[in-house]
Amino acid sequence: GVQTCALPISTSASDSNMSASTKRSLGGQTPHPEPDEQTKLFFKAAKNGQDAEVKRLLASGNVSVDSRDVDSNSALHMACAADHSRVLKKLLAAKVKLTLRNDGGETCMHVCARHDSDACAALVLKVLGKPEKHRVLLSFADASGATPLHVAAAVRRSTHNVLARLLATGVAPVGAPDNAGLTPLLVAAQCGNFEALKQLLALREQPPDRKSVV
16 A cells, blocks of 8 residues: 655545535535536546546536536546546546646646556656646645655655656756755655655766756
8 A cells, every 4th residue: 555654645636535514524624615416427437537438528518627626626636546547638638737736735746646646647747748847847836845756755655656757857856845844855765765765866876967957
């Protein structure tokens, strides 16, 4: 399983099944209304990897590709949480906004980093194309001040494909501190995330012209 330390778990697309009424009963904030039935079907299809159903619902005109749930998660967040790249392709074809953020401040790349959703991460970076656009998306910080690189460094798992992919862009903000003043390297060290630590240290040993922008 995935273990995360140092960084708080933001309002996650994979944990967005709690109803607004349940959240209210627990004293939670519900600034967003519950989606209508068609939008709920849309979210369910995105979570379950049902790309044909996602395409059908979008074509019906009854749902918006940028719709949000009560935690401001979008279908984009949900597809990335489960690495459903075929669903993501349908959302991209419908011009989904790649900068959508949930209530925890997470973009789709934070979600990809948390779940090591490499197919989706690769597709998002390919669609963005230019390094300048990569830099913008990878610089977004969540509510804890964490960039996607911080999240990737904090998650202990058997694979770190997204971490490697973010570093390979050459523009990931490796020196950016979160709200606690921790860089991704310090997060990896604090978490005992040795594979992530190895990748980040290897980056420091590269010639200056090959390092990521800090």
